[in-house]
Amino acid sequence: MSKAAEEIISKDTAQERLESYLRTVAHIGHVEISVNNFEKSLWFFTEVMGLVLSEIEEDRAYLRAWQDFDHHTLVLKAADTSEVNRVGWRVSSKESLYLFEKVLKEMNIAFSWVEGGEKKALGDSIHFKSPSGVPIELYWEKELFVTEDPNLKSELPSHPSKFRSKGVSPRRFDHVNVMVDDVQKEQQWWTDFLGIHHRYYIKNGEDVRLGSWLSRTNIAHEIAFMRNSNQNGAAFHHLAYYLDSGDELIRAANIMAEEGIKIEWGPGKHGTSGAQFIYVFEPSGHRVEIWTGGLLIFSPDWQAVEWDSDVGELGLEMWGSTPPETYFTYGVQMGE
Numbered sequence: 001m002s003k004a005a006e007e008i009i010s011k012d013t014a015q016e017r018l019e020s021y022l023r024t025v026a027h028i029g030h031v032e033i034s035v036n037n038f039e040k041s042l043w044f045f046t047e048v049m050g051l052v053l054s055e056i057e058e059d060r061a062y063l064r065a066w067q068d069f070d071h072h073t074l075v076l077k078a079a080d081t082s083e084v085n086r087v088g089w090r091v092s093s094k095e096s097l098y099l100f101e102k103v104l105k106e107m108n109i110a111f112s113w114v115e116g117g118e119k120k121a122l123g124d125s126i127h128f129k130s131p132s133g134v135p136i137e138l139y140w141e142k143e144l145f146v147t148e149d150p151n152l153k154s155e156l157p158s159h160p161s162k163f164r165s166k167g168v169s170p171r172r173f174d175h176v177n178v179m180v181d182d183v184q185k186e187q188q189w190w191t192d193f194l195g196i197h198h199r200y201y202i203k204n205g206e207d208v209r210l211g212s213w214l215s216r217t218n219i220a221h222e223i224a225f226m227r228n229s230n231q232n233g234a235a236f237h238h239l240a241y242y243l244d245s246g247d248e249l250i251r252a253a254n255i256m257a258e259e260g261i262k263i264e265w266g267p268g269k270h271g272t273s274g275a276q277f278i279y280v281f282e283p284s285g286h287r288v289e290i291w292t293g294g295l296l297i298f299s300p301d302w303q304a305v306e307w308d309s310d311v312g313e314l315g316l317e318m319w320g321s322t323p324p325e326t327y328f329t330y331g332v333q334m335g336e
Contacts, residue, residue, distance in 0.1 A: 009025050012232045023099040024195030025089040027144065028222040030072055031176055031239050032086040034079035034335060040283035041076055048259050049241065049288070050153065050167025055120065055146055062120060064145060065120040065170045065241055069160050071143040073119035073173035074239070082284045084236040085335040086137040087176055087223070087330055089194070097126055102127060103193070116141065131189050132234040133334045141211040141298070162285050168252040168290060170241035177237040177289075179228040179331045186225050187212035195221065199297060200305040200310045210312065212304075213272065220273035228331070235331025238279065240289035246276050252290045253278050265327055269293075271318035272307060277326070286332055 035041040035323070042061050045051045051063040054072050062072035069218040077085060091097055104111045106242065109128055114137075116123035121221055122143025130136060145160045147153050180186045181202075190196050191214065199221055205211045213221035226237055243249055249267055256263050264287065266278035273295035307315035317323065 003191035010057050016148065022093055022096050023103065024092050024096065024258050025138065026092045026174065027090055027217050028075050028087070029090045029139070030074060030088040030171070030173070031038040031084065031085075032075035032077060032088070032137075033236075033239070033284075033332075034077045034081060034083045034085055034278050034281075035284035035286070036080060036082045037075065037284045038078035038153050041286075042280045044261070045074065045076065046167075048167050048255060048261060049290075050164060050169035051241075052145075052161055052164075055119075060120070065172045066161050066163050066174055067159060067171045069144055075120075076284055081333070082286060083333045083335040086134065087127075088122075088137040088139060090142065091138050091140050092114070097124065097140055100126055100138055107193075125212050130186065132182075132186050133208065134176070134178055134234060168241075168243070168255055170246075170290065172242050174219070174240040174242040174291065175215075175223060175237050177226060179226050179235045181231050181233060183209040183212050183225045183276070187214060190214055190223065192223075197297075197302060198304040200307065200315075202272065202307040202315050203309065205309040206311065211316075215297070216294050218296050218298055220275065220297070227324060229328040234334050236286070237331050239288045240291055242288060243292040244307060245292055249276050249278060249290060249292050256280050265323050268321050269319050270314040270315045270316065271311070272305075287330070 041091045045063055046053055051065060051074065054062040054064055059078040061076040064070065064072050082242055111126055111128035114125045114127060119125065121143035122139050125137050125139040127137055141240045147161060185197055192197050196214045196216045197215045199215055202210045204210055209227065211224060211226045215222040228235060241254065253263060253267055261280050264279040264281060267276060269276045275291045275292040277289055277291040279289050285332045
């Protein structure tokens with residue numbers, strides 16, 4: 001037996017490999033945002049976007065797309081300032097939480113436990129921040145969406161609720177995007193620490209990373225990092241929901257125009273993922289992407305695809321439209 005083979009099957013190495021395998025996230029679960037106009041933002045997400053209102057409290061609303069199986073994928077919190085409070089990720093097992101706790105201690109990263117039940121529909125969770133300041137929430141247990149409301153309950157077992165043609169009516173929550181000063185540094189930390197695969201990236205002629213897109217599942221990305229042109233720290237760029245077709249995307253653009261919602265950019269098509277998109281601003285100032293299509297990745301040894309300066313513009317938009325300046329400079333602040 002070769003020395004390499006002996007190392008692979010040795011007890012110590014096997015334990016390390018098992019811990020590394022278990023200490024990963026499984027998928028993005030939700031995003032919690034503060035909104036400075038709670039009523040108008042709730043109107044936007046329920047009436048214009050057509051999300052399902054799972055539950056509402058005095059200062060919080062819990063929402064989901066019609067085929068999101070969880071209790072919620074979006075939380076709106078009434079506040080004086082619009083910001084992002086948490087980006088929630090489900091871990092790969094219950095044991096994963098304790099393995100993350102172990103490594104957080106070893107790395108001297110401040111964290112806190114939140115007991116199950118303190119947050120709506122969630123079990124025990126760990127809160128901490130990434131190097132750039134992204135507020136992260138890791139959890140294992142989360143309630144599924146269950147309803148007896150005949151207007152929502154579907155007869156189809158794989159539909160947690162009925163498909164509704166109300167508003168945009170996306171199928172599912174898809175991803176988030178964050179602006180950071182150093183894209184490469186932030187991407188590497190999320191890949192090394194959380195086990196999220198690096199899928200593709202864009203760099204400029206000076207070899208500076210302008211954007212990186214990552215996912216733990218086989219979709220194109222669940223989180224992306226863009227270079228903050230202001231170079232003044234992290235800011236929340238957008239959250240995204242997924243539609244089934246380009247026709248539905250054009251319908252969504254028409255709905256936005258009818259409802260007086262500003263379309264910042266699009267319809268367009270990202271060359272990197274192959275997805276079609278529009279970006280809009282909801283009433284409290286958060287950017288929302290509505291998109292469809294995109295590549296699926298199945299290879300276990302995928303190597304991140306490089307888009308250099310010669311083709312980088314096509315990676316961002318392959319149909320020729322130019323993004324507005326706000327796309328590179330505007331974001332919502334990170335919460336404490």
